[in-house]
Amino acid sequence: MSDMTPTAAPERAADLPAQSPPVDPAETAKADAGARLSWWRGDGGEGAKRNLGLLATLVVLVVIGILTRPDLYGDASWVWGNTLTILKLASVVGVVTVGMTFVIIGGGIDLSVGAIVALAGVWCTTVATQSYGAGGMIFSALTVGLAVGVVNGLLISYGRLVPFIATLAMMVAARGLAAEISDKQTQVSNDSFINGIATVKLLGIPLLVYILAAVVAAGWVLLNRTTFGRRTVAVGGNPEAARLAGINVRRHTVLLYALSGLCCGIAAIMLTAQATSAQAAMANLYELDAIAAAIIGGTLLSGGRGTIIGSLLGVIIFSTITNLFAINGLSTEAQNMVKGGIIVAAVLVQQVQFRSLSQFLTRNRATTT
Amino acid sequence: MSAGNDGEEIEVTNEPLVEAPADTVAGEVVLRLTDVVKTFPGVRALDGVQLEVRAGEVHCLLGQNGAGKSTLIKVLAGVHRPDSGEVVWRGEPAAFANPQAAMRAGIATIYQELDLVEDLSVAENAFLGHEPRRLGFVRRGHMARRTRQILARLGHPEIPPGRLVRHLPAAGKQIVSMARALSHEARLIIMDEPSAVLAHDEVGNLFRIIRELTAQGIAVIYISHRLEEIREIGDRVTVLKDGRTTAANLPARDTPTRDLVSRMTGRTIEYVFPDRPADDPAGAELLRVEGLTRHGEFADVSLDVRAGEIVGIAGLVGSGRSELLETIYGARRAQAGTVRMGGRTLRPGSVGAAVRAGMGMAPEERKSQALLLGEPIYRNVTLATFGRYARLGFTDAGRERAAADRIAASLELRPRDVRRPVRTLSGGNQQKVVVGRWLLGDTRLLLLDEPTRGVDVGARAELYQVIRELAARGVGVLLVSSEVPEVLGLADRVLVMREGRVVREAPAGELDENTVLDLVMAGSLMEGAPA
Numbered sequence: 001m002s003d004m005t006p007t008a009a010p011e012r013a014a015d016l017p018a019q020s021p022p023v024d025p026a027e028t029a030k031a032d033a034g035a036r037l038s039w040w041r042g043d044g045g046e047g048a049k050r051n052l053g054l055l056a057t058l059v060v061l062v063v064i065g066i067l068t069r070p071d072l073y074g075d076a077s078w079v080w081g082n083t084l085t086i087l088k089l090a091s092v093v094g095v096v097t098v099g100m101t102f103v104i105i106g107g108g109i110d111l112s113v114g115a116i117v118a119l120a121g122v123w124c125t126t127v128a129t130q131s132y133g134a135g136g137m138i139f140s141a142l143t144v145g146l147a148v149g150v151v152n153g154l155l156i157s158y159g160r161l162v163p164f165i166a167t168l169a170m171m172v173a174a175r176g177l178a179a180e181i182s183d184k185q186t187q188v189s190n191d192s193f194i195n196g197i198a199t200v201k202l203l204g205i206p207l208l209v210y211i212l213a214a215v216v217a218a219g220w221v222l223l224n225r226t227t228f229g230r231r232t233v234a235v236g237g238n239p240e241a242a243r244l245a246g247i248n249v250r251r252h253t254v255l256l257y258a259l260s261g262l263c264c265g266i267a268a269i270m271l272t273a274q275a276t277s278a279q280a281a282m283a284n285l286y287e288l289d290a291i292a293a294a295i296i297g298g299t300l301l302s303g304g305r306g307t308i309i310g311s312l313l314g315v316i317i318f319s320t321i322t323n324l325f326a327i328n329g330l331s332t333e334a335q336n337m338v339k340g341g342i343i344v345a346a347v348l349v350q351q352v353q354f355r356s357l358s359q360f361l362t363r364n365r366a367t368t369t
Numbered sequence: 370m371s372a373g374n375d376g377e378e379i380e381v382t383n384e385p386l387v388e389a390p391a392d393t394v395a396g397e398v399v400l401r402l403t404d405v406v407k408t409f410p411g412v413r414a415l416d417g418v419q420l421e422v423r424a425g426e427v428h429c430l431l432g433q434n435g436a437g438k439s440t441l442i443k444v445l446a447g448v449h450r451p452d453s454g455e456v457v458w459r460g461e462p463a464a465f466a467n468p469q470a471a472m473r474a475g476i477a478t479i480y481q482e483l484d485l486v487e488d489l490s491v492a493e494n495a496f497l498g499h500e501p502r503r504l505g506f507v508r509r510g511h512m513a514r515r516t517r518q519i520l521a522r523l524g525h526p527e528i529p530p531g532r533l534v535r536h537l538p539a540a541g542k543q544i545v546s547m548a549r550a551l552s553h554e555a556r557l558i559i560m561d562e563p564s565a566v567l568a569h570d571e572v573g574n575l576f577r578i579i580r581e582l583t584a585q586g587i588a589v590i591y592i593s594h595r596l597e598e599i600r601e602i603g604d605r606v607t608v609l610k611d612g613r614t615t616a617a618n619l620p621a622r623d624t625p626t627r628d629l630v631s632r633m634t635g636r637t638i639e640y641v642f643p644d645r646p647a648d649d650p651a652g653a654e655l656l657r658v659e660g661l662t663r664h665g666e667f668a669d670v671s672l673d674v675r676a677g678e679i680v681g682i683a684g685l686v687g688s689g690r691s692e693l694l695e696t697i698y699g700a701r702r703a704q705a706g707t708v709r710m711g712g713r714t715l716r717p718g719s720v721g722a723a724v725r726a727g728m729g730m731a732p733e734e735r736k737s738q739a740l741l742l743g744e745p746i747y748r749n750v751t752l753a754t755f756g757r758y759a760r761l762g763f764t765d766a767g768r769e770r771a772a773a774d775r776i777a778a779s780l781e782l783r784p785r786d787v788r789r790p791v792r793t794l795s796g797g798n799q800q801k802v803v804v805g806r807w808l809l810g811d812t813r814l815l816l817l818d819e820p821t822r823g824v825d826v827g828a829r830a831e832l833y834q835v836i837r838e839l840a841a842r843g844v845g846v847l848l849v850s851s852e853v854p855e856v857l858g859l860a861d862r863v864l865v866m867r868e869g870r871v872v873r874e875a876p877a878g879e880l881d882e883n884t885v886l887d888l889v890m891a892g893s894l895m896e897g898a899p900a
Contacts (some may be wrong), residue, residue: 227759234752237741244700244732244739245753245806246724305743 050298054313056288088348089214089319098219098289107236107303108163115174120268121278125187134193142265149261153254179280198273237304396424414440416612432609441477446478447471477550492516492530495548515882540571642858643837652676655845661706666692667869674845681860689869729807730816747773747787776805797828
């Protein structure tokens with residue numbers, strides 16, 4: 001609200017009938033305070049409240065960890081190391097989830113992300129690609145991801161296929177192509193720079209975590225502070241209104257799937273580095289993890305609403321659960337059942353509890369002012 | 370303590386409630402509301418509502434947008450529960466836990482946006498949720514028979530119970546909604562602006578049905594912004610303002626319009642149109658449409674709009690007027706013909722090209738075609754222009770809010786806080802947001818499709834003023850409306866459309882309502898007739 005001085009062209013039609021009603025100074029002060037409060041969370045207070053709920057869930061999970069393994073949690077250096085393990089675990093899916101969040105807010109769905117990661121991973125580890133060194137491998141992974149995303153987008157926006165169908169077909173086809181290219185073999189990465197991405201630490205924190213942080217930060221800025229993000233919300237929230245307001249909905253749809261594909265390309269490099277190899281079956285079911293994380297994070301499956309921070313918290317909650325089972329020596333089967341339960345519970349909790357909580361909060365605020 | 374009300378205290382109407390002068394209606398009181406209050410976070414939507422409805426009467430509810438009519442309906446329909454106050458339904462205090470409970474008690478509501486399932490049949494919609502069944506199987510034959518009976522009772526035996534609702538026209542859908550109400554043996558039917566979706570001749574049919582219902586002792590609460598309708602069909606009127614009853618049980622036929630309007634608005638405004646400028650204001654040619662055709666919608670339409678001119682298109686629903694407007698705007702692709710802005714031919718079927726050439730459109734369906742309901746007001750206002758406030762692709766929410774704030778001030782948007790979701794605004798204020806969107810940026814031609822549908826008298830006058838002032842600043846306006854007086858009162862030049870063709874073009878001063886209505890109805894073409 002600080003920059004109240006209008007500049008140049010756009011506003012010239014704005015100052016219509018000259019009489020603007022007097023403004024109550026108290027009102028303005030209140031509005032300013034509101035603006036200050038909300039700068040960090042975009043403009044929707046709802047998203048921020050939901051995210052507090054996710055943080056509370058995370059705290060509960062940590063408390064369960066402390067209660068079940070007090071011996072481990074007594075050791076501060078173990079706690080730090082474990083935290084980094086969780087974040088590292090979250091990093092690859094996290095990057096995919098950022099792209100997925102954009103697609104879902106834009107009113108679509110991308111079931112092909114796991115397959116794109118596999119295809120990009122396999123493509124960048126072929127003998128031919130590896131001969132170009134780390135730069136060539138990174139370039140090819142990103143390009144393959146982007147290109148597959150563009151194809152998805154073109155099929156959906158200009159081919160008028162339903163996103164679910166188009167990306168389902170791509171999921172099958174991309175895995176098939178990955179298997180074809182790799183001849184169903186595991187392709188070992190011999191590039192020390194690429195492999196180093198998974199092992200290098202800066203200031204004691206793994207590089208993978210920095211990559212996740214960078215992608216999340218870029219995604220947040222893109223969604224909340226750019227015209228691209230605004231168009232995404234408009235296209236997902238009401239495509240017809242967006243179209244009639246002059247937004248090129250089709251082009252934007254292509255860009256959204258391209259962005260998702262690009263994120264998959266980044267994830268492919270990270271995953272290849274972690275395994276020091278790539279194969280057609282890698283990143284299996286990542287699409288489900290990413291969609292689940294975005295939904296838990298408060299992204300509306302019908303589009304038009306969602307937050308990057310929520311999606312990040314969704315991913316971290318999942319990897320914390322995985323970690324919880326690992327430190328207690330429990331099986332992955334039990335873990336998957338709990339994950340399924342968590343998805344349902346999280347959505348239920350958001351729908352019931354936090355709606356009434358936020359109503360309670362706003363009502364109290366309304367009556368006290 | 371009482372927050373809300375949004376600081377508007379122009380109290381001219383704190384007179385005592387007017388009581389029913391004489392027993393014009395004989396029926397017993399079926400519904401009585403006393404001091405009903407309903408608050409939402411930050412807003413006191415209902416702040417002491419009194420209402421008395423008798424069996425067999427048509428009770429009209431009047432009020433500006435935001436006066437609390439919609440909330441009141443939802444309280445009666447069981448969607449909201451009042452915070453305090455008393456609702457007495459057929460002699461007993463009532464608190465409906467949910468819409469089903471209200472339905473079972475005999476209160477049926479027909480919403481403005483009809484809540485029918487498009488892909489179910491007429492009979493399935495009529496009995497939705499309480500299908501007659503035996504051993505868990507729906508008795509389809511029985512259901513169809515009863516639906517046919519109800520439709521006959523409504524005077525529409527020609528609607529087949531098996532037809533999908535999707536394939537019915539708007540008027541037919543409304544009949545199905547009423548059939549649903551009757552399938553519940555409703556004693557009170559609430560109709561929220563039932564005439565808004567109907568063409569002129571269909572309204573008469575609606576009134577006939579309402580009269581038949583009331584003759585059977587059913588009470589009707591009728592909500593409309595059209596005073597002439599209230600005079601024709603209504604028995605008594607209750608007026609709401611800012612969530613309060615400002616006048617109850619006025620006789621619908623002989624209460625002076627001035628009285629009704631002043632109780633609705635707190636000030637005396639006439640249903641007036643701004644004066645046309647004395648000298649011919651129109652400047653250079655802005656829009657030229659030649660031979661525009663879309664098969665089955667409209668054919669060979671040519672028209673032009675000059676800068677500073679308001680051109681109105683009169684025509685019934687289905688005359689092709691909305692389709693024409695959307696085609697000019699590029700939202701539909703023409704099969705033949707050209708659209709030129711300022712001499713340059715626009716790429717067909719491209720909204721982007723139209724917007725870049727300086728066109729803006731306020732479409733017919735606000736909610737589904739124009740608004741992001743969950744987003745803040747300011748983001749809806751800047752939906753077409755946020756790119757202009759951005760630097761290198763980075764949006765500037767501060768400047769957008771400041772710009773939207775000015776629009777809100779100049780259009781007298783209520784509430785004024787542009788960070789509120791658009792969802793919380795009343796219909797008239799939502800329309801202001803849609804029109805306001807095109808006041809930002811360099812819109813040279815504004816296409817308005819039914820700009821005052823569902824907008825109350827006060828906000829209408831404001832919108833007319835805004836449109837006239839836009840024209841005075843050189844913006845061309847192409848206006849479509851099914852209300853003939855609106856087209857005649859506001860436009861400089863009028864095109865009359867019938868069945869997809871322009872049948873008459875004349876300066877507004879040379880036409881009167883009867884002439885236009887004659888032209889608009891089929892079979893009474895009077896081309897060249899003196900006005």
